[in-house]
Amino acid sequence: MNDNTNTNGNLFLGLDSSTQGVKGTLIDAEFGVVLEDAVNFDSDLPEFETEGGVHRHADGLTITSPPIMWVAAIDILFEKLKAAGCPFSSVVAVSGSGQQHGSVWLKSSAVDALAGLDSGLALRDQLADVFSVADSPIWMDASTQSQCDEREAALGGPQAVADLTGSRAYVRFTGNQIAKIYQKDPEAYGQTDRVALVSSFVAALLAGKYAPIDTSDGSGMNLMDIRTREWSPEALACTAPELAAKLGPIAPGHKTVGKIHSYFTEKYGFSPECTVIAFSGDNPNSLAGLRLQSAGDVAISLGTSDTMFGYLLDPKPSGVEGHIFANPVDPEAYMVMLCHMNGSLARERVRDSAAGGSWDAFGEAIANTPAGNDGRVGIFFFEPEISPPTANTGTFFFDRNGDSIDNLTPESEARAVVESQFMSMRSHGCGIGLEPSNILATGGASANAAILKVMSDVFGVPVYTGEQTASASLGAAYRAMHGWTCRVKGQFVPFAEVMSGAPSFSKAVDPDPAAHEVYSSMLPRFSELEQRVAG
Ligand code: ADP
């Protein structure tokens, strides 16, 4: 990290409001990370009684988070950055990242509350009454299957929904969550003036006015026409009435939202000239942070959930799985993404049950077992899985003949969870055009060398990593720089041009051809077992 007293030149701030907390990454014009800090919802805001940042409801499907907690976290983050000597006055632009799909429901009183924020008071005390829905549905929520069925029936089936919006109907996608709230709580729906995404809500907070949803995060709603990058009238019509007005405008990710509100200039010392650039989703920001620029450039993010994504120009939406999003930094391009719900949370559970809660022991277990686990397979669907789509939860073990067995040895179980995750990504990714020639690994678990080795061997390509793993907030800082440059130049400037001086990635591991061969020959059998489990 650079010396954070170096305040010469312009600084760019990226925020990331994720499931578990909020991070801030400050970079200078030479792409150096000047300062980083983070807030954890469970430990820094215990009064909201979240676990992993969320509230799990009794039905086992509904998962929510209180939006006022996200608001409170912004003040805490800025206080922490201030205490660390953050040179706020040199920040010329801020952008951000939000967990995708989560929605924030605002009453019309939000307009004045946002515009009139008083720097003498805390954000949370001024915004407590602006929400028409006190607990926001988030991406882990799986309670909208009937609304998904209705959408697919209304629009001509899963493939038709995917062709129109980039994805078939998914339970976590915001449009289906909106339909559920309209059906179950029409009063709350009626009181709602604006439905924001987590991303556009945090942008609104900083700008003191409603912010547009960016086309990239907007692609995760089943509501936007993926080709025109506008709300689809058909998709809105089968969701809820008068929705276009409640969603407001949609804009490309490099758009300026406005100047930062005086709350932040007075309280933290931001310059009144600091601009807020449209916020986007965490996965689109990771794509920006990893600077994927051409076909074959694939990233795997090992966060709370695992995602695999890549750059593409010619989208082929699938009615079975995967997502096409508008590209967050290139208005002509797309990104393709596959999401696995059972990512870090599944690895953590196995770490706790099989490796005494230690990542080191988990890594040793992988090192002590052979590639392919002697033919044994474990499938870990602790939560309903997204790829492949299934509601069948549990852990499923098979011997080398494909017969069900009760358990694996602890060491073999540690290897099994990682192997099955990457084999699943390889087979499902292939179905939507994700065939890597190299992989950039990111997210919390990309710090684990044993996990990266299995990744490289399963795909048979080298795996690279960046200087730091928090690439959603870094990507947001890069997008702040990109949006600011477009604004200053008065025209769109290619992202690659703005990023030309960014640091290169370093190779973490090369594949072992013999191990890769083991995985390639196991893949058909693995897919068959996975299909059997998913039903
Ligand atoms: P988010 O999706 O919330 O942004 P992160 O990318 O920050 O998540 O990743 C957080 C996850 O990283 C944690 O849930 C944890 O399981 C995992 N993690 C952190 N360190 C390691 C490690 N050394 N090995 C494997 N997983 C790790």
Ligand code: XUL
């Ligand atoms: C993506 C998804 C998750 C969240 C995590 O579709 O649901 O990756 O974005 O924050």
